[in-house]
Amino acid sequence: MTNRIKSAHHVSGFESIFKCPICDSSMSVYELQSLVCANNHTYDFSKQGYINMLSHSIKTKYGNDLFEARRKLIAEGHFFEPLSSAIAQIIKEQKNPAFILDTGCGEGSHLSSICDTVSADLGNPITGVGIDISKEGILAAAKNYTNKVWLVADLAKMPFQDEQFDIILNILSPSNYAEFKRLLKDDGLVIKVVPQTDYLKELREVVYDEPEKQAYSNADTVDLFKENFQMISTSRIRYTIDLDKPFIHALVRMTPLTWATPEEKLKDFLDKDSAEITVDLEVLIGKKVN
Incomplete structure (x- = not known):
């Protein structure tokens, strides 16, 4: 079975979560080839299994080289493993976390790792949906992780019906809080990850000459999150990891x-030949304000 057919089969099991990004009407999988709306706007499954739901192509600075490097660091180098484990633990404590959306998922390694861990530990299937505006990122995700839903789509107008997701992930990526609130179930959680002061400080000290740029402040980002969601908790994950030359x-x-x-x-x-790198992150957990 090809990736295109596998993906179409997979999506047909929950096609009701989608809405057309052009006309907002409901969508369904047609002949295991396309996602088609009630007004006949059609989005084909690619041969790799992803769907491009952008109405026009958007150029980004994020190319193949970046996504290959990111996957090597995450999947082979386990660079963010403590973060993935912490997020999986948060999700496992929720009631029936069936649908997880990763906004700005890049090449998909975070979502795949988190979903697989949660699903194995709970013994329940988890539907992971990843969206990114970069076609290169989604293409890499679809090639490497075939049991998830991968979409090229715009965070400003995501192609889903209201209140479909138990968990929305936003890991080191831009946000669209109006859309997050629209898509999140009433009892769902938004999990946002932002850099803390010492994130990649060894590299920042090489790149920046000014001391104020060598540290990182996310105070404005945290304040904006608090304005949009009720903060349930916040935690800091800080560790160092030793990288050899290929991972550097x-x-x-x-x-x-x-x-x-x-x-x-x-x-x-x-x-x-090797370098000790600091990973310093803050995990913000919020829910909708009633």
Whole structure:
């Protein structure tokens, strides 16, 4: 069975969660080929199994190289494993967390790891849906993780009916809180992950000369989250991880921190045989305000 057919079969089991991004009407899977709305707007399953639901193509700075590096670091280097474990634990404590949406999912490693852990530990199937505006990211996700739903879509107008998701993940990614509130079930949770002060400090010290840029503040981001959701809890996850040369190169390719940095400035860092890197994150958990 091809990835296209597998994905169409999978999506046909819960096609009622979708709505057309053009006309807002309901959608259904047609002949295991396309997702089609009541007004005949049609979105084909790609051969890799994802669906592109953008009305027009959008260029992003996030290309194949970045997503390959990110997957290497996450899936092979276990760079964010303590974070994934912590999020999985939060989700396992919820009542029947059947539908999880990852907004800005990139190449899908976070969502896949979290869903698989929760599903195995609870003994229940979990439906993981990942969306990203980058076609390259979603293409990589669909190639590597075939038992999830992967969509190229816009966070400003997500192609889902209201109140469909038990959990909305937003990991080191832009947010759209109006859409999050629309899509979240009344008893659902939004889990947002933001950098804390020491996040990638060893790399920041190479990239930035100004001391104020070498540390990171997320105070404005946290305040905005509190304005939109009732804060249930917040926790800090901080650890160091030792990376060898291939993973150091993957880290540099993965992070937008280095995009505007001249190659010669990064040379000494890239030449290291190993480097200890600090991961410092804050996990915000919120629910809808009644």
